[in-house]
Amino acid sequence: MAINRICLTQKQQQQQQQNNSINDLISELESHENRMAQQMKGIDGIDKLNRVKIKMACLEWYKKDCKAKGIGYYDSYKNLYFCSDNDVTKHKKVLTNYWRNLVEDAERKPQKEGAYMRETWLYAGTNYRRMVEPLDIAEYYRQEGKRDYQTNGRSKHYILLEQWQKEHTEKLAGAPNDKKKQNVAGSLTEDSCFWMNVEEALISCKQLKDESNIEKQSTRERLNMFEQYVMDQINNYAVSPDIFLEKSSFMNWWKDFQEIIETSHDSPLRGFMKNCRYRQYEKGQF
Incomplete structure (x- = not known):
């Protein structure tokens, strides 16, 4: 009986070892399949x-x-x-x-x-x-x-x-580097909502021209903030020179803004626009 129990125990151990080996093999195969799936997913992602x-x-x-x-x-x-x-x-x-x-x-x-x-x-x-x-x-x-x-x-x-x-x-x-300045002519405007700000500024100009508008002070403040925002973008070479094309909405805003502001109004953007420094800007020399 003792011998039979010993034989049975040995068989159980052998069976357990076989099971462990099979489980290890299954785990290894599953891991390999997962790696391959990830690689294929990555290849598919790059292709798309x-x-x-x-x-x-x-x-x-x-x-x-x-x-x-x-x-x-x-x-x-x-x-x-x-x-x-x-x-x-x-x-x-x-x-x-x-x-x-x-x-x-x-x-x-x-x-x-x-x-x-x-x-x-x-x-x-x-x-x-x-x-x-x-x-x-x-x-x-x-x-x-x-x-x-x-x-x-x-x-x-x-x-x-x-x-x-x-x-x-x-x-x-950080500050714009030489490469950024050199490549500005073909660049995209960094703030993807830039044109939203232009459109809102155009609306503000219309509101300021409207004599019935009772919120002229807050409207003017919004325009001043937009003016500073634009100058900040220019200083950082963060806008495409396309905004300075003659028929652009930005140039339309600038014309409207010029009609509204006082002749005594002085600002960095006014100096930039008045002296046509956007021509140097496109060359990365502003």
């Missing part, structure tokens, strides 16, 4: 991102084409001056669907530890936001009577992309 970049290249061409015609791509799209403006809507839709879904996925399951997005996607997402959000702003203010895009029109995925980008780059903040 590359396809999206083609749409971005189309918008880059559109931006350059508009500038060659003497008008910025924001104002061209807002006013639908050319047939190409309608084509842009298709590219914008594809890009927005991709980034909105990607941001939602990243918010639920961050791409890496300590950050919602890997740098490759964050960089691409920042370029997308700076290129495409102005088009959304153009659509918004194209509608009569629209106000306050920031509160009433801005998509959550833009807010998150901007937040993640700021969290990533705030430690790198």
Whole structure:
């Protein structure tokens, strides 16, 4: 009986060892499959991102084409001056669907530890936001009577992309370097809500001209704040020189603002505009 028990125990041990080996093999295979799945997911993600970049290249061409015609791509799209403006809507839709879904996925399951997005996607997402959000702003203010895009029109995925980008780059903040100055001619405006601020400033100018407006003081203060905001962007080489094109909404605002302000009004922006220093700005020599 004792011998039988010993044999049984040995068989049980052997069986247990076999089971452990099988379990280890299964775990190793599962781990390998997970790694392969992640690699395939990464490859698929890069492939999709590359396809999206083609749409971005189309918008880059559109931006350059508009500038060659003497008008910025924001104002061209807002006013639908050319047939190409309608084509842009298709590219914008594809890009927005991709980034909105990607941001939602990243918010639920961050791409890496300590950050919602890997740098490759964050960089691409920042370029997308700076290129495409102005088009959304153009659509918004194209509608009569629209106000306050920031509160009433801005998509959550833009807010998150901007937040993640700021969290990533705030430690790198500093004065504009020579490379940034040299490349300003082809750059995108860094604040993707810049044109919203321009539109609101245009509305404020109209309100200030309205003699029945009882909030002239607060309206004037908003315009002064906008004036300082623009100068800050210029000093940091953070706006595209396209804003200074003759037919741009910004230049329209400046003309309206000139009619409102006193001749004695003096400010850095007034000096910059009066002396046409934006020509040096485009060359990175301001």
